[in-house]
Amino acid sequence: ETGVTQSPTHLIKTRGQQVTLRCSSQSGHNTVSWYQQALGQGPQFIFQYYREEENGRGNFPPRFSGLQFPNYSSELNVNALELDDSALYLCASSSGQRTYEQYFGPGTRLTVT
């Protein structure tokens, strides 16, 4: 069974740029969620995708957007990067029957300078 994978591991971007982060869900999982984790804090929910549609969103501005593909992999796109976007971005997958039990990838560390 393959776990959740994320790419890239680390990324450095400049303020105002755009970034795309990628996630492959665990085999058998059809739901993907994205989280932002700042240092010393818990993960903050960005949004969740099920069957290629967003079905839940946290308090993040529209410049945070996502996609889910037919193979259930997913992308997180962030436009107009700000310094405060520097964080660990976590992807989690789950099955439709137990959506609340999420399995996380190792994360992508994004630094905005």
Add this chain to the structure above:
Amino acid sequence: DQQVKQNSPSLSVQEGRISILNCDYTNSMFDYFLWYKKYPAEGPTFLISISSIKDKNEDGRFTVFLNKSAKHLSLHIVPSQPGDSAVYFCAAWFLTGGFKTIFGAGTRLFVKA
């Protein structure tokens, strides 16, 4: 608006003794509560969940208790082992208005040999 609170940033316990990690919440609409463990440089790992209609769930050394009247849950680890040293996150999940998971800020557990 912190809907899920973990008021203890850290906890130190002797190997073999019980570890009790606490979590408070404010929203009565949560459907499930979960505990995750996180090691450095890894994503959170799912430990155990409990439905809002239950008051106890047990899985091996881990037991979660839910007190709905107090809006409080706790994770008991018995016996504690040095490998349990990690950051533990309490999380709450609900469906109303779209799927959403809210995490606490975490408690760092140190288990001393």
